[in-house]
Amino acid sequence: KLAIVGSRRMTEYGARVIEKWMPVLVNKGVNIVSGFMYGVDQTAHKACLDNGGNTIAVLGWGIDWPVATEDEEMYQRIVEVDSLIVSEYPGKTAPLLWFFPQRNRIVAGIADAVLIVEGSVKSGSMITARLANRFGKKLLAVPGQVTSRVAEGTNGLIRDGKAKAVTCAEDVLKEMGLVPGQLRLEVGRIDDPLVSLLADGERSVDELSRILKMEVSQVLGKLTELSLCGMVSESEGKYRLM
Template identity: 50%
Template sequence: MRVLEAADKNFPAGLKKITPKVKKLYSKGNFTKNLFIKSLTVVGARKMTQYGQRVIDNLLPPLVDSGITIISGFMYGVDQAAHKKALELGGKTIAVLGWGIDWSVGASDIKLYREIEEKGLILSEFENDLKPQLWMFPRRNRIMAGLSRAVLVIEAAQNSGSLITAGFALKFRKKLLAVPGPVTSAVSQGTNGLIKSGKAVMITSASDILNVMNWHESVKKKKSQPVNDSKDIIIKLLADQSLTVDEIALSVGQPVDKVSVKLSLLQLKGWVEEKEGKYYSKMDLT
């Protein structure tokens, strides 16, 4: 564990200007000042929907490829999904905790915690094994907003804690970005409200984020797309909506058994996933 005080030359510059002041940080993992140069805080609903997961699956790969550090708060839902995706892509991620640096996380979180500690960075304003308390999370949120160049909100209800982080972003004059969601979804009311009020820039692709932040997109080659056959038609069908195998078969005019085989192949390639009987595209066709 490493302790950084505000007077330390390596103390994150973004935290020196925020209030309430951050006097000390405790860290585990790989601390370098370069982590914060191109960084994005990603926050959102703890009750993340499949739509939220698809947004993360689509937005993060180009950002990670472009060397952007993903910062979040290690809570279940959008936070952990963002950490996991960044690690899966071989990128950099920072977890900012709302409890003492040495407090033991639950059994279901320990694998992710250790992976972030090994490959990324864990930060807390709180020492020892101080257990999480409600008042700690707004203090954590201000750190997440202060560390990054911008805050991206993916799914947030009207009274979501993510809106506290959004408020800090505005207070600290950071870019506030939000992904719109279905008007029928309770966990999109907060994000849609941020966009409607003009407080947040609407984001519908990774390119939007890169352009707003004036960050250069990676020149890495994108994943090869499916060949232009019936599997390609299935991918395009699923790009805008989730469908059952019967609905897909009806749309492409093929027997269910043949479509099932093609879906299995697409799943093996990582281009499609199935949840609760419906299929989703994981490909970025933009």
């Protein structure tokens, strides 16, 4: 899974990068994670769906909070292809400013790698970048024009050695350890401690986090992977093996 994040003030350059790279990424089985905001996020979700891929939208509000018509249409597209809409907030919880930095930890936790397409120095995507480094995830960035404000953050990450510069979709696949026709199949190994715990009975996210000594966002990431593989199901906040 690849998280694609970036500026809400996405430029034409950023849009072209996403739209050009997405067919290659989807063709190799890469699932796209993003935060469902306008700009880079929704462009990534849409491009993934347009190319027949699976996407995970992590919301900064409750799933039942009323959204604009075009966002509701995107909801339906995601659900219809058995992709995921994820939120840690109950039902009709309204979006609050601090929810968006909070949800970024789930975006970074779910993904195997994080790609920053565009972002200013103080943008939310830089928060996601810091979380990716903290979680030990591969951090990638698209180089941008040195005169562009929305490239200040990405260029700075590359300059400071915090992110690897990528200039094509093949670079991304290489950094993710994927080669043509071959995907890493690490999910659901029988010796996975999380799988072993669920084999003993249903558990909540908090229980799994406490027993495994993992952050909740990391547990949610693993559970999402297992859900996508059809290995676990959830009911009333409890997860079980299928």
